Amino acid sequence: MKRLSLLCCGLLLASPLMAARVEVMHWWTSGGEASAVEVIKQQWRAQGGQWQDFAVSGGGGKSAMAVLRSRALAATPPAAAQIKGSELLEWARLGLLRDLDELAQNQRWDLRLPGFVRSTLSHQGHYVAVPIGIHRVNWLWFNRDVFTRLGLEPPSTWAQLQALAPRLLAAGITPLAIGNDPWQLAILFESIVLGDAGNEFFRRAFINLEPDQLDSPTMVALLQRFKALRPFVPQHFGGLSWNQATGMVMDGSAAMQLMGDWAKGELTQAGLQPGSNIGCLPAPGNAEIFSYNIDSIAMFSVRDPEQQAAQVQLANLLMTPELQILFNQKKGSIPALAGLPMGQFDSCARQSSQALEQAQQGGHLVPSLAEGMATSSYVLQAVTDVLSNFFNDPQQTAEQASHRLRRAMLAAR
Structure with missing residues (x-):
C-alpha cells in the first residue's frame, strides 16, 4: 500500500481539473444504479474532468472482481474501482x-464518518x-396494492410470511420474488x-466462525426455514436478476422481495414512490437489527502524476455533502457522511437513517x-455454494447442509 502524496498535487484543492481523465471500474449497471453513477459523472465533468467508464455487469460484483484481477495481474489497473468490505482489505x-490518510486528515474523516465506516475502510490503521x-x-x-386487495398484512415474522404465502399463491401471485443467484439466496x-x-448468534456463527454454532440445532432450524420458502419463489427463477425480481414486485406479479435498499433505486427510476406504491419494512424479525453494506471507491497505485492528481480530485468530490446526497437519493442508500440532513430523502431512507x-x-x-462485509471472500464463497446447492437440491436435508456449511467455512477461513 502506497501513500498518496497531496504535496505533488496540492493545487487540486483550489483549481479546476484541467481536463484530467480518470478510469473508474464499477458494477452499477441496473437502471437505478446507472442513474446514481451518472450523478458522479456529471459533477466530475462539471469540474472539467474526463470520465472513462469501466462498467462490468453482474449482480454482486463477482464478474467485476474477476476482470479487475486480470487487469491488476497485467499491471494495468484502473485509477479507481468500486471495492468494498473484505475484498477491499484483500486488495490492500x-x-x-493507495494510502488515503493525508486526504482523510485534511478532510477530517475521523470526525465526519461513523466509527463502523472508518473501521471498514481501514487496513492496518490506514x-x-x-x-x-x-x-x-x-x-x-x-406491493401495497396486492396486500390491500387480498386483505393481508405484510409479515413481521418469518412464520407469518410462511402462513400468508399459500393465500398469495392461490391468488396467482408469487409470494417472494428472488433469482437463483447464490448471493441473492445468501441475502435471504x-x-x-x-x-x-x-x-448474537449471527456474530458467533458467521463472524467468529465458532464451530459449535455452525453445526448446531439452531443452524439446522434456520436451514429448514430457508428451504421451506422454496415453493414460494418464482417458478422459473433461474437467471432472474435482482432488479428483474424488483420489477415483479412493481408490476404486482410478486408480492414481496427480500433485498437491500438498492432496490429503491429501481423504484425511483420507474417513477414510483418508495414507501408508498411499494412499501418498505425491516425483514421479518429484523426490526431492531441493521445489516449494513458500504459502497466505497478505492484508488490504485499509479505512477502518472496526472492520474495521481485526478484520484485526489475524485476523492474530494466523492466526500462532498452535495454529491453524497444526490448519489444516495438515486442509489437508494443513505450518505456515509454523518449528520447530513435527510429531509430531501424518501420515507424509506429516513427510516433507514x-x-x-x-x-x-x-x-x-x-x-x-x-x-x-462480515467475512473473507473465500468464506463467503463457501457459504453461498452450500446455500445454493441446498436450496436447489430437494433431496438434501438441513442436517446435511449444516455439516457441509461447517466443513466448508472452516476450510475456507
Whole structure:
C-alpha cells in the first residue's frame, strides 16, 4: 500500500481539473444504479474532468472482481474501482491500493464518518477507500396494492410470511420474488438468521466462525426455514436478476422481495414512490437489527502524476455533502457522511437513517454476510455454494447442509 502524496498535487484543492481523465471500474449497471453513477459523472465533468467508464455487469460484483484481477495481474489497473468490505482489505494486503490518510486528515474523516465506516475502510490503521453510501441489506419490499386487495398484512415474522404465502399463491401471485443467484439466496438466508436467531448468534456463527454454532440445532432450524420458502419463489427463477425480481414486485406479479435498499433505486427510476406504491419494512424479525453494506471507491497505485492528481480530485468530490446526497437519493442508500440532513430523502431512507442510529446505540448493527462485509471472500464463497446447492437440491436435508456449511467455512477461513 502506497501513500498518496497531496504535496505533488496540492493545487487540486483550489483549481479546476484541467481536463484530467480518470478510469473508474464499477458494477452499477441496473437502471437505478446507472442513474446514481451518472450523478458522479456529471459533477466530475462539471469540474472539467474526463470520465472513462469501466462498467462490468453482474449482480454482486463477482464478474467485476474477476476482470479487475486480470487487469491488476497485467499491471494495468484502473485509477479507481468500486471495492468494498473484505475484498477491499484483500486488495490492500497485496499492496496495490493507495494510502488515503493525508486526504482523510485534511478532510477530517475521523470526525465526519461513523466509527463502523472508518473501521471498514481501514487496513492496518490506514484508510484505503472513499465511502459513498450506506445500504441496509435486511429490507422487505412489498406491493401495497396486492396486500390491500387480498386483505393481508405484510409479515413481521418469518412464520407469518410462511402462513400468508399459500393465500398469495392461490391468488396467482408469487409470494417472494428472488433469482437463483447464490448471493441473492445468501441475502435471504442472512435475514432469516437475524430474524429467527438474532444478531448474537449471527456474530458467533458467521463472524467468529465458532464451530459449535455452525453445526448446531439452531443452524439446522434456520436451514429448514430457508428451504421451506422454496415453493414460494418464482417458478422459473433461474437467471432472474435482482432488479428483474424488483420489477415483479412493481408490476404486482410478486408480492414481496427480500433485498437491500438498492432496490429503491429501481423504484425511483420507474417513477414510483418508495414507501408508498411499494412499501418498505425491516425483514421479518429484523426490526431492531441493521445489516449494513458500504459502497466505497478505492484508488490504485499509479505512477502518472496526472492520474495521481485526478484520484485526489475524485476523492474530494466523492466526500462532498452535495454529491453524497444526490448519489444516495438515486442509489437508494443513505450518505456515509454523518449528520447530513435527510429531509430531501424518501420515507424509506429516513427510516433507514433512524434505524441505523438506533442499531448503533443498541448494539444491533451487523456487517452483512451476503454483501461481503462480515467475512473473507473465500468464506463467503463457501457459504453461498452450500446455500445454493441446498436450496436447489430437494433431496438434501438441513442436517446435511449444516455439516457441509461447517466443513466448508472452516476450510475456507
